[in-house]
Amino acid sequence: MSQIETFYEVMRKQGITRRSFMKYCSLTASALGLGPSFVPQIAHAMETKPRTPVIWVNGLECTCCSESFIRGAHPLAKDVVLSMISLDYSETLMAAAGHHAEAALEETIEKYKGNYILAVEGNPPLNEDGMFCIVGGKPFVEQLKHAAKHAKAVISWGACASYGCVQAAKPNPTQATPVHKVITDKPIIKVPGCPPIAEVMTGVITYMLTFDRLPELDRQGRPAMFYGQRIHDKCYRRPHFDAGQFVETWDDENARKGYCLYKMGCKGPTTYNACSTVRWNEGVSFPIQSGHGCIGCSEDGFWDQGSFYDRVTDLTQFGIEKNADQIGTAAAGVVGAGVAAHAAISALKAAQRKTQDKKEEA
């Protein structure tokens, strides 16, 4: 097999300076929650280890994951990823077209057999033998299985690949199916979100390169370092939740004051993601900061959980018999209520998962 160049070499070729490279390493270290002492380790790995070849395939999807990468990301993160995928196979960005593109895929699989990471954006629809998504005259599901066969690991980018996303919404006309239901014999890392945050995407890949292993995954197969906390836990509007100060209608005074959006359907309390810490578009903001509730797009089944503008649940654990509505109307500061609510919501979530698991078994 031919010698694969290191990450650092690729970045240098792309005109990235040493200074920018070091900045990327420290940004990534902090995104991964690793102290500054890990910066040299990351830099060393990127300088000495061969670049991880990536094959990036697109199924039933909207390309928001690629877009999150190339448009929204910090320029450094974007450079790294573009360098990473540029030499191999990416349908959205590459130069070749048609049969040449198909040939490029074969060549890449052959060249890096057993060594490459298969990044999947979107998912295969299984209805009608996969005829709803055709790539190069063949159902996407065949391309997916073929490319996965010799992959070292599979990354499911986004809610589509991880869980199905909106195209799997009832009645799921095309029987859109998440990747892990089709590929069962490879390690799969789910990086959900619609789309996932760009820095999370690069963070996952850099971690794998630096430490030569998959990041620690939670029960759902998501990297724990990014999906270990609820949006709600680190939300800057959290004090308003704890104080019982809620937005009641989109145009009220409380909306202007930036009160908690729980009553407007915010799913922050049940959603595990890094939006409230890493934020979006180079750390500028995140949905709650723009005055709209979280829709829970990194959670399984977020598209079929009732209206996005319905409350998470009608809790009665606040105080004795009050629910969030009554507390909000009274605008009373209830210390400690948030803790009780979380316990309740977590229990509820666990119950939900159990039902889902049962459904899957059935």
Next chain:
Amino acid sequence: MTDRNLLVGPFNRVEGDLEVRLDVRDGAVAAAYTNSPLFRGFEMMMLGKDPRDALTITPRICGICSISQSAAAAFALADAAWAEMPDQGMLIAAILHAVENLADHLTHFNLFFMPDFARPVYADRTWHDQAVARFTAQQGSAARDAVTARAELLHIVGLLGGKWPHTLAIQPAGVTKAPTLSDKVRIQTALRSCRRYLETTLFGAPTEQFAALSARDSLMDWTAGDAGLFLRIAADTGLDDIGMGPGRFMSFGAYPLPGKRAFAAGMWDGGLHDVDTAQITEDISHAWMLGETAHPADGRTAPDEDMRDDAYSWCKAPRLNGQTIETGAFARQIIDGNPLARDLADRPSAMARVVGRLIEIARTQMLLEDLAAQIDPKDRFMGHWDMPKSGQGQGLVEAARGALGHWTKFDNGKITGYQIIAPTTWNFGPRDAAGNPGPLEAALVGAPVGDGEETPIAVQHIVRSFDPCMVCTVH
């Protein structure tokens, strides 16, 4: 020269999947058939849902034009609920949408369209070295410049909409974000930096100077910036002689503002007319769909799982007054009365479409600066509205790629009908019952195909000149 059939696809550097079947006779395309091989069934899954959920679900049709989908969904609901945005709400919605469209045009030019000129087939041309250095896919220096400029431009969407892609801030009665004075300053700063990119790199001259071009001759004399390189290439490769559209253009009008739309609505066929949306139909004679030709307010989506033989696409064929129309930036600028676009209107070529986008980039930059200056942080950005139990409405906007319409119908708090016609549905739809080809199918006829050319370069240029968005097309 031999006669043959060619199947071209998958196309990359277009959004989504596309296949084109070509009948080639005497070295040129004699007939073309466009297939959109990706179907997800969004219109079916909307049924039975809370009408407000369209605001969250429909943007996920497409990760490139998600604000367009979100705005169309919001306007359709507003139409049904008699909701109105306060002036400042319209202003912010317009800024969000215009930023996305501007970013899309930059993507198209730098990442999707120009890289074809770096191909070896053009190795003997005088401009080829320059094209390779600037536009080789994923490596050219232009991509780096454009992606950086775009990411910074999208800070504005971050500030006003929380995140991009899949922004949620636009609601039927306004926007959820009330920008502060410091947001306003940051927005203006981001716009200044976009202007710097345009003036040093894309146009190589003041934005106003490009926007002021008014005739084909002065356009072809433009040499500065990447725009100048494009025009030199276009003249040398005959881009102005291929890919003729139907010559009928439609725009729903872009960016509703108090009392007007920033770019006017209308229909152009050599003269300007109003668009009567009641005259829109979707023909399904050549689509794998069941049902009848219908107006989108009455239409339904029922895929024909047998994929019958006389059909060849998942895409329906929309028609206005029974005719095909072309939609997009070029159409928008013709209809809005831009003198250069009007001068080019009699040759709706591959080149004209790209020029239409360049004109719009310049004009949108100027528009955005004007809108941003009007932001008044003390004013209201959201009005009050109540969701009726039943109703129906249409939401018409202009996405980067052209006219986008949503038609919603709901009863007892549940959606009973939802139809979407996307710009590329108009441009890349299949034949209708009378056998008339869709705009792209017609535009490809006559395109030269060299012996042994498997992915004819002229076909690539023509297809990409429309900036197709296939995921929106069929949804």
